[in-house]
Every structure is written in structure tokens, then in C-alpha cells.
Amino acid sequence: MNIFPKINKDGFAISTMLYGLIFVTIAIFYLILALVANRQETNSNFVESVREELLDKSIVKKYEMTNMIKNSSFESGLSEWTTSSDIEIASIGYDGDKSLKFKVTNPDSDIVSMSQQVLDDTVPILGHLYYGALMFKSTSDFSTIDSRFEWIYNDNVGAKMVFAVKNVSTTDWIKLSNIQKIEVDTYLDKPWKIRNFQRKFNNDSYVDALILIDLTETFGVGHEPTKDWCDANINYFSEKAEIYK
């Protein structure tokens, strides 16, 4: 349809109406955009003002968290990690665009694919609660006979904290986590390591966005949050992050 017909008396009138209609439509469109933008800014200011009010009344507090694991998103490759030969950096990531890949080489052999890191805090603090979490991805038919993300000296009771068992068949990134503590000081004069491994596995798997937080150090004795709260509120961060609770 030609909306700009010949310029005769009737055609001129129709064209003028169409121009007017287009102008009004565009004006309404921009008015809606302006209202939406203003509403979003108002909501953001409102949330911030509520947060400040709750802080003032000490209903919520601000805490600074430290992720104790270095290069925990593998964006610096294998830096900080000691690995077995079948570990490599993959070009897929949950955070960023890299992750740690446990590459299957011989699915019928009892192979342990291992990555390790010694932390600045070389051993846990007796009785402190620690939250460990990672993102994990495998395949639709993944299996392994042992598979852990842990802070460990050895396999004795009181010498390890297991935060995740990575034996899930999943083509999506999923969060695996736990809260653990050490209740005896038997092994706290020994060298501990973060270990992340797969043992006798039938397919490739990936980990990314590792977190280890001392909840007792961060929130205080008796004020540590639950695993469900941590899972819902603590998103991946490297090094330091602030959180309200």
C-alpha cells in the first residue's frame, strides 16, 4: 500500500493524517521508554535506600568474604595448580571462558586425574566452619568410582573436609557444595592440600568457579550461615567480595 498517494485534496488529507498518526505513535513509544527507565532507576534507588536503612538499624550487616583458593576460575590456566598429565584447560567456562577439564584417556583403567593447590592458610582452624563450592559439568552418561573436591591431609577421620562428590551426569553446569569443619587437632600440624580429582571415569568432566570460605572467620562464631543460605546468596567471586546478611 502506498501511504503517500498523489497530492490532490483527498490524498493530501490522508497523508497528513498518516504523518500525524506516525508522529503520535513515536511520541508514545518514547514516553513509555522514559517511564520504564525512570521506574527502573526508582526501584534501584529504593533497594539501595532500604539496604542502608537496614544497615543503620543493624538488621543486616555487611561482611567481607575471602575466597581462599587462588586462580579458582582457571582464567590464568594451570597457574597455582599442580596437576596430573590428563588435566587440561578447556575453552568452556561457567565463569569466564575457561575451566579445568578431567580428560578421559582410558575409561577401563583405575586412573586418578588430580589437581592440587596448597593454600596460604596451610591447615584448617580447629572448629571453624568452611563452605566449599564449585560448578561441575560432565556428560549424560558420566560415571566414576571416586571423585572429590576436598581440603585434605589424608583419608583418616579428622584429616579431610570433602565439599563435593562429582559423580553426577549433567550436561548443564551445576553447583556442588557443602559446609565442613575439623573437630580434632590430630592432623593440624601437617601439610594440607586442596584436591580436586576423578578416579576411573568413563567420560570428560569439567570444574570451574571454585570457592572456599572460612564462614566462622567471616561471620563470627555462632553466626555462620547454613549451606542453603550460602548456595542461594554466595555467587562465585575471586579473592574478595562483600555480602549482606
Ligand SMILES: [Ca+2]
Ligand atoms: Ca573459568
